[in-house]
Amino acid sequence: MKAPASIRARLALAAAAVLALFLAVAGFVLQRAHADSVVAAHHGRLQATVYLLLGAAEVDAAGQLQMPAALAEPRLSQPGSGLYAAIRTPGGQLLWRSASAPPGLPFPGVEAVGQWALGEEEGGGRRFLSASYEVNWLAAGDRTVPLVLSVLEDESALGRELAAFERTLWGGLAAAALLLLLSQALLVRWSLAPLERVAAEIGRIDAGEQARVEGQYPPEIEQLTQRLNALVERERARQKRWREAVSFLAHSLKTPLAVLRATQDDPAQLREAVVREVARMDDIVQHQLARAAAATEAATAPPLALRAVAERIAASLRKVHAERGLVLEIEADAKLAWPLQEGDAFEILGNLMDNACKWARQRVRTTLQREAGGLRIRVEDDGPGFSDTEAVRRLHVRGDERVPGHGVGLAVVDELVGAQGGTLSLGRGALGGARVDVLLPG
Incomplete structure (x- = not known):
């Protein structure tokens, strides 16, 4: 070609x-x-x-x-x-x-x-x-x-x-054309010089000689350099996150493996230890994979209709908690769309709504709305609320050991939101129980 x-x-x-x-x-x-x-x-x-x-x-x-x-x-x-x-x-x-x-x-x-x-x-x-x-x-x-x-x-x-005039006319026009083409070539060279400088900077970035595009460029190219810098930073963050995930996995799996080795000579304890530690290792692996995948930027995702996602999650949770008769309310504009990966949307809304259902007495309310700063996701319940808002953010920490779970959901959400430049805050909501606020930047 x-x-x-x-x-x-x-x-x-x-x-x-x-x-x-x-x-x-x-x-x-x-x-x-x-x-x-x-x-x-x-x-x-x-x-x-x-x-x-x-x-x-x-x-x-x-x-x-x-x-x-x-x-x-x-x-x-x-x-x-x-x-x-x-x-x-x-x-x-x-x-x-x-x-x-x-x-x-x-x-x-x-x-x-x-x-x-x-x-x-x-x-x-x-x-x-x-x-x-x-x-x-x-x-x-x-x-x-x-x-x-x-x-x-x-x-x-x-x-x-007439012939003398024609010779003078076409000779003059030819000279003018040559001069104009030469001027055009110089103008094109001068106009494209910023692009050549950008290409040179990208080459130095690729060679490891500099970390980002640093030059000052015209407004038309400035947007390009800003997006290139953002892309480079996202790629570095993604690589760093995967390296951290691998390192964390290697470190975190040592303890479960050590427990299994310690009980391998005792068949009575081995079965119980295998079930417990395998579940724990599965939680660790899932958390680290979600944490590593959180590097996907919302800016590269197509707009996603969020109310439809919330309705699907609510429909599933109503079946899971059918015996409790929970009321799951969704407050969101049907036309609300946000550039968010569908998997990330299900991960964030699913974990928050599932946690709220576990703690709620009767009502769970999910609110999705645009704000000046971006998109706000708010999930509230009428349960007892958080006893320690900082501790529940950490992996394997649960608000109440009597409630089923592994303490992974809120930590995963915190990682996903943080990877996209957003914030997660905890507090007491209008229903009297816990409130989780997520703000994703525009």
């Missing part, structure tokens, strides 16, 4: 394509506008030459056209000068031709008296700009003589002028 082009290459190609298209369109428009302007200027000069002919022409009493031997425009007297003039009748009869004009030139006619005919003509393998004008000349005796005055100019001079 072909690797995608780099951002720098994409920007360079996009800029080159847009610039080429823009300069091509701009060059074509400028070239066309200049050509139209030059042609209009040449036609203007031809019209001025026609007025020159009108000023020099005379018609005698016999109706004959009289022209001076020399005109104010010297090119009309120079053969092959490129400027040619003629005066004809509307029927095409030649009355006068400038000394510069060879025979057979394509002098145009006009359609009506007093109207200009401006255009281009072709003849003898050459092209000409043309201007013609028809007048009714009033001669002696109120005699009217119709005349058509025409001027031609060879387009070779016009072509040279």
Whole structure:
């Protein structure tokens, strides 16, 4: 599979394509506008030459056209000068031709008296700009003589002028394009420099030369570096938690194993010790696995509908404690969703609600609500409450040895909440018994 082009290459190609298209369109428009302007200027000069002919022409009493031997425009007297003039009748009869004009030139006619005919003509393998004008000349005796005055100019001079402009125009545009592309390359290099610095810092983090991204970056990249730092810190916390879990397991399992070894020669005690110590080891393993898995950040989890989770747990607990007739209340918006792993949600709510059911006399109330600081989970019961709020947080410590359990649930919840940056607090609730508050940050 072909690797995608780099951002720098994409920007360079996009800029080159847009610039080429823009300069091509701009060059074509400028070239066309200049050509139209030059042609209009040449036609203007031809019209001025026609007025020159009108000023020099005379018609005698016999109706004959009289022209001076020399005109104010010297090119009309120079053969092959490129400027040619003629005066004809509307029927095409030649009355006068400038000394510069060879025979057979394509002098145009006009359609009506007093109207200009401006255009281009072709003849003898050459092209000409043309201007013609028809007048009714009033001669002696109120005699009217119709005349058509025409001027031609060879387009070779016009072509040279246009070609010179085109060379200058496209040369200038090419130089401007080169300069703009060079500027674009420098701007792209300068703009992408922060990303290159970030990549270099990540490389140093990977090599163990630094602990986090430390540089100052533009706001658009600052969010990226903050999330990278958070990711690095989460990964380090996860690794630390797994190492601690393994170390704790190795240390905690020594005592149960020592008890089993001590009773292996006494069959009567061995059976009881195996049941007791295996249950204890199972609790230890479950706690440490939950503690290690608590490194999963809520920020990476999809939003989870929490009321549905609480309802499922409550339904299960009603069956478990059916003989006691407990009332389990859920106060939460059905649309409330929070970025929390489903397993963590069941672990937190399940342990808190199960503990409350064990201690409750009749009622357990679970409240889920958003607050300014994040999500609050509150579980209350109408039981006796906590006698020692600090001790019950620790592993294998129970509020009352007469109540079934292993003293693991609240410790696991405390670890899970702490791993996600939250807080767990214990106290007396509105129902008169224990209250457990969990606040998960937004």
